Amino acid sequence: MRGDIACPGCDLLLNIGTLQHGESASCPRCGNFLTKHREDAYDRVLAFASAALVFLIVANSYSFLSFSASGMENTMTLKQTPVALWSHGLPTVAVLVAAFIIVIPSIILVLMLALCIPLRQGRYQPWLVPVAKIAFLAQNWAMVEVFIIGVIVSLVKIAAMATVEIGESFWAYVAFTICFTAAVASLDCYQCWERIEALRGSKK
Numbered sequence: 001m002r003g004d005i006a007c008p009g010c011d012l013l014l015n016i017g018t019l020q021h022g023e024s025a026s027c028p029r030c031g032n033f034l035t036k037h038r039e040d041a042y043d044r045v046l047a048f049a050s051a052a053l054v055f056l057i058v059a060n061s062y063s064f065l066s067f068s069a070s071g072m073e074n075t076m077t078l079k080q081t082p083v084a085l086w087s088h089g090l091p092t093v094a095v096l097v098a099a100f101i102i103v104i105p106s107i108i109l110v111l112m113l114a115l116c117i118p119l120r121q122g123r124y125q126p127w128l129v130p131v132a133k134i135a136f137l138a139q140n141w142a143m144v145e146v147f148i149i150g151v152i153v154s155l156v157k158i159a160a161m162a163t164v165e166i167g168e169s170f171w172a173y174v175a176f177t178i179c180f181t182a183a184v185a186s187l188d189c190y191q192c193w194e195r196i197e198a199l200r201g202s203k204k
Contacts, residue, residue: 007029009030010032012027012028012029016035019035019037021038024036035188037188038191041187041188042116043120045112045116045183045187048182048183049179049180049183050113052105053109055172055175055179056176058172059169059172060077060102062077062172063075064167065151065155065164065167065170066165067165068165077169079102082095082097082098100142101147104141105144107138108139109183111134111138112135114131115132115192119192119196119199123199124199129196132192142180144180144181145177148173148177
């Protein structure tokens with residue numbers, strides 16, 4: 001690594017090229033976290049992202065939650081969540097929910113795989129820069145953790161009024177959330193851009 005980085009918090013120019021595996025760097029002026037160097041970063045991202053995609057497919061294939069009260073029972077799947085919101089006259093909320101918990105996370109995972117495979121193999125591709133920009137920008141719009149926390153809070157309230165059965169998709173989405181979060185956390189922005197610049201320089 002060349003090691004030059006400007007702190008995004010205070011613009012202090014630092015050289016962190018001496019970081020070893022597992023070591024992290026923070027700005028000495030403002031304390032802002034800068035990067036954590038991992039030799040196996042791309043292997044970790046590929047493993048977690050692949051697992052997250054599998055869990056997301058499973059989460060959309062089976063029952064998410066079942067409710068029963070007063071002899072009536074209703075089963076909901078994950079993909080039915082935005083449909084139910086749409087049918088109750090909330091089309092904007094339905095679109096946002098579908099985007100934040102399914103569509104955007106799926107796009108991010110595909111972009112991360114497309115980004116990390118050539119980086120791990122040491123092959124520069126001209127589309128790496130735009131893919132990296134979109135991947136890092138889109139991470140701000142994925143709200144899988146917020147969704148699963150909201151579901152858990154809702155279950156606590158609903159449990160007092162109805163019998164709730166947790167389906168396979170719920171646990172698959174929990175596993176997806178864990179793997180997705182781990183994949184995003186493993187893709188270090190600084191290390192990624194340094195790798196892209198190094199591969200682009202070797203092509204010249």
